[in-house]
Amino acid sequence: MKPFFAVLALLFLCLQAAGAAAGEVMIHDIxxxxxxxxxxxxxxxxxxxxxxxxxxxxxxxxxxxTSEQGPLGLFVLAKASSEAWVNGVRIGTNGVPGAxxxxxxxxxxxxxxxxxxxxxxxxxxxxxxxxSSFHGMLHLSQPVHQLFIAPYRDPQDTILRLYWPSLxxxxxxxxxxxxxxxxxxxxxNRRDPLLLSLMSLFAAGQLFTEVYRGLAPYDYPVQDVRLIxxxxxxxxxxxxxxxxxxxxxxxxxxxxxxxxxxxLILAPAVFMPGFDGKATVSLLAAAVGCAAIAGRAAFNRDMxxxxxxxxxxxxAGSILVFPNLFLDVLFFYEVxxxxxxxxxxxxxxxxxxxxDHEREQIRAHDLEVALAGATLPQTPAVIRVNxxxxxxxxxxxxxxxxxxxxxxxxxxxxxxxxxxxxGAMSDLEMELPVGFLRVHRSYIVNSRVIETLKREVSxxxxxxxxxxxxxxxxxxxxxxxxxxxxx
Numbered sequence: 001m002k003p004f005f006a007v008l009a010l011l012f013l014c015l016q017a018a019g020a021a022a023g024e025v026m027i028h029d030i031x032x033x034x035x036x037x038x039x040x041x042x043x044x045x046x047x048x049x050x051x052x053x054x055x056x057x058x059x060x061x062x063x064x065x066t067s068e069q070g071p072l073g074l075f076v077l078a079k080a081s082s083e084a085w086v087n088g089v090r091i092g093t094n095g096v097p098g099a100x101x102x103x104x105x106x107x108x109x110x111x112x113x114x115x116x117x118x119x120x121x122x123x124x125x126x127x128x129x130x131x132s133s134f135h136g137m138l139h140l141s142q143p144v145h146q147l148f149i150a151p152y153r154d155p156q157d158t159i160l161r162l163y164w165p166s167l168x169x170x171x172x173x174x175x176x177x178x179x180x181x182x183x184x185x186x187x188x189n190r191r192d193p194l195l196l197s198l199m200s201l202f203a204a205g206q207l208f209t210e211v212y213r214g215l216a217p218y219d220y221p222v223q224d225v226r227l228i229x230x231x232x233x234x235x236x237x238x239x240x241x242x243x244x245x246x247x248x249x250x251x252x253x254x255x256x257x258x259x260x261x262x263x264l265i266l267a268p269a270v271f272m273p274g275f276d277g278k279a280t281v282s283l284l285a286a287a288v289g290c291a292a293i294a295g296r297a298a299f300n301r302d303m304x305x306x307x308x309x310x311x312x313x314x315x316a317g318s319i320l321v322f323p324n325l326f327l328d329v330l331f332f333y334e335v336x337x338x339x340x341x342x343x344x345x346x347x348x349x350x351x352x353x354x355x356d357h358e359r360e361q362i363r364a365h366d367l368e369v370a371l372a373g374a375t376l377p378q379t380p381a382v383i384r385v386n387x388x389x390x391x392x393x394x395x396x397x398x399x400x401x402x403x404x405x406x407x408x409x410x411x412x413x414x415x416x417x418x419x420x421x422x423g424a425m426s427d428l429e430m431e432l433p434v435g436f437l438r439v440h441r442s443y444i445v446n447s448r449v450i451e452t453l454k455r456e457v458s459x460x461x462x463x464x465x466x467x468x469x470x471x472x473x474x475x476x477x478x479x480x481x482x483x484x485x486x487x
Contacts, residue, residue, distance in 0.1 A: 027127065027147040031060045050144045052080045052131035056099040059129040063149060065120050072120065073112040073152035074127065077159075079136060079143040079220045081107035085128040086119050095219070101134035106219045110155040120149075137224040141274045160214030162328060169332040170207050176200035176339050195244040196339060199237055203335040206233035210328060227275040234279035234327075237335075238265040238286030245290040245312075249297040249305055261289035280319060280327050287316035311341040381433040385411065386422045394419065396433050400465055402444040412469065414449075439463060439473045439481060453482060 032050060033042040034057065042060075050059065074091065076082050081095035081104055091114065095107025133143060150158075180197035184190045209229045212218075218226075242261040250257050268281035291312035297305025315334050319326050381396040394413070403410045404425040411419040421428060429438055435447050445463060452464040453473070461473030461481060473481050 024148050024150040025063055025065065027061045027063060027149075029061070030147075033058045033060070047144055047147055048142055050131075052078070052133045053136060053139055053143050054134060056097060056104075056132040057130070059131060061127040061129075061147070063125045063127055065122055065125055065149075067122055070115075070117050071152040072115045072149055074115055075110075075112050075146065075148050075150060075155060075158065076129065077110045077145040077147075077155065078131065078133075079109060079140060079223050080131040080133040081105060081220070082111065083130040084113045085126075086115055087121075087126050089116070089119055091115055091119075097130045097132040098134070099132070104132050104134045106135045106221055108155075108217050109213070109220045109223050110159060110217065112152060112155045114152055115149070133220065135221045137221070138227065138275075140224075140227075156214050156217060160211075163211045163214050166207055166329050166332045167211060169336045170204060170211075172336045173200050173204035173207065173332065173339075176336070177204060191247060192244065195240055195247070198240045199244070199335070200339060202233045202237040202240060203332060206230055206237065207332050209233065231269065231275050231279045231282075235265060235269060235282050238282050241286050241290055245293050245308065249293050249302070249308075257293070261286065261293075264289050276327055280323060283326075283331070284316060284319045287312050287319065291316060307341050311338050383428075383431055385419055387420060388422070392419065396436070397446075397448075399432075399436075400446050400449050400467060401469060401471055402428060402432075402436075404442040414467070416467075437481075439471060439477065441474070443471045445471050455482070 028047055029044065030047065030050065031042045031044050034055070050057075074084055074086065076084070076094065081093075081097045083093040083097050084091050093107075094111040094113075096103075096105035097107075098104035127147075127149075129147075131144075136143075177197050177200035180193040180200060184193040184197065206229075209226055212226065213223075239262055242258060242265065246254050246258045246261070264285040265282050268285065269278050272278045272281050291309055294305050294308035294312055298309040299305075315338060318330050318334060322330055382393050383396050383399070385392040385394055394411070398414045399411055400414055401412045402421075402425070403412065407422070407424075409421040409423060409425055409428055411421055413419065425442070425444070429436070429444055432444065436444050437447050438444050439461075445465065449466045450463055451466050454462045454464070455478065456462060459475040459478065461475075461478040463471040463473055463481075465471065
């Protein structure tokens with residue numbers, strides 16, 4: 001576990017280095033005024049606390065420059081329309097700031113104003129911005145992200161520096177969505193690959209929405225839609241993950257368990273401030289809840305539970321250790337890895353499920369043949385029953401059902417007797433004549449004594465025989481039993 005987090009720490013440092021472009025002069029401390037710098041109403045604050053939402057503000061900052069390394073630009077990454085001045089010279093406008101919604105024209109979310117050569121000088125320089133934001137749907141806790149002076153370039157390039165490492169996983173996630181969807185078509189258990197496909201699709205959708213800010217410029221009202229989409233994808237991913245884990249490892253009260261985890265996932269969307277917080281804490285709640293379920297399965301020596309528990313612990317741990325890096329980068333790498341772990345866990349049981357399915361198919365075929373011939377007149381058959389040191393000869397027609405138990409078979413006779421047969425269930429099945437049906441791994445019944453077939457809520461069936469005995473029917477061959485008996 002420690003080496004994994006060491007690798008994440010190294011990745012974090014690399015991303016920090018990649019995201020910091022050379023020559024950037026960040027603006028942190030500012031003065032904010034409701035009108036043109038009436039000093040009695042101006043307050044000093046920081047960029048993190050600057051809020052132009054529903055307001056028309058004037059912002060003043062003093063920036064110290066050592067020398068001009070042109071061409072330079074003033075970068076404004078904010079949910080606002082803006083207009084900028086440097087040392088008293090107007091350098092551009094982004095949209096049209098205004099004192100009301102009617103007067104304002106929305107500008108771009110991320111913009112750079114070109115600073116003319118010679119306008120900046122060594123020492124202190126005055127930066128003035130007019131900001132307004134009246135067209136947003138949401139009130140964000142930090143609508144202004146960054147203000148800085150740097151070598152002139154496309155502002156999308158600045159944003160993309162933060163997101164490009166995540167793009168590596170987009171193809172993996174999209175391929176995973178198609179692969180698992182396609183595998184569900186021929187899978188014995190279609191539920192798991194369909195859920196894995198949805199997980200991949202939601203993660204890919206979240207990645208695209210995250211990176212979209214660095215791929216294409218958009219007006220600042222679109223930022224609200226983007227944040228809602230990111231949070232929705234995070235919550236949908238968490239709910240799908242919970243559905244996968246609960247369906248795989250919870251047998252009793254599965255719906256109640258899922259509802260409890262779903263409530264934990266949805267709660268942050270209501271109570272957490274900030275959309276990054278909503279998305280991150282929802283994913284953390286999903287990881288912790290699912291880890292608890294997988295941990296219980298792992299404690300019971302379930303190999304798939306061990307794989308899933310380890311992956312979910314790492315998933316939750318990385319959220320706690322790297323909360324700022326998780327949502328933008330680590331989440332997508334870990335989802336790709338998590339899908340591989342779930343695929344490996346599924347592969348542990350896949351071969352067993354395939355063999356069970358083949359056996360059930362054979363039994364279903366034998367059942368159809370047996371039911372088809374059950375009404376035909378047949379020559380009475382006798383069965384040799386190997387008892388404890390004796391061999392009994394019984395008429396097959398006198399047997400109502402055969403029940404497998406360990407290394408012997410219990411024969412239930414029409415007269416109420418029970419005879420033990422030392423032999424394998426599969427060998428006895430070969431000796432019995434047409435009309436005896438293998439309806440379950442542990443049961444063979446005489447079709448002539450079947451009276452009713454009832455389907456349980458779980459999908460299994462219950463056969464009631466003429467003597468009142470009840471026999472379970474496997475879920476997979478239940479449809480064929482129903483069709484053969486009642487059509």
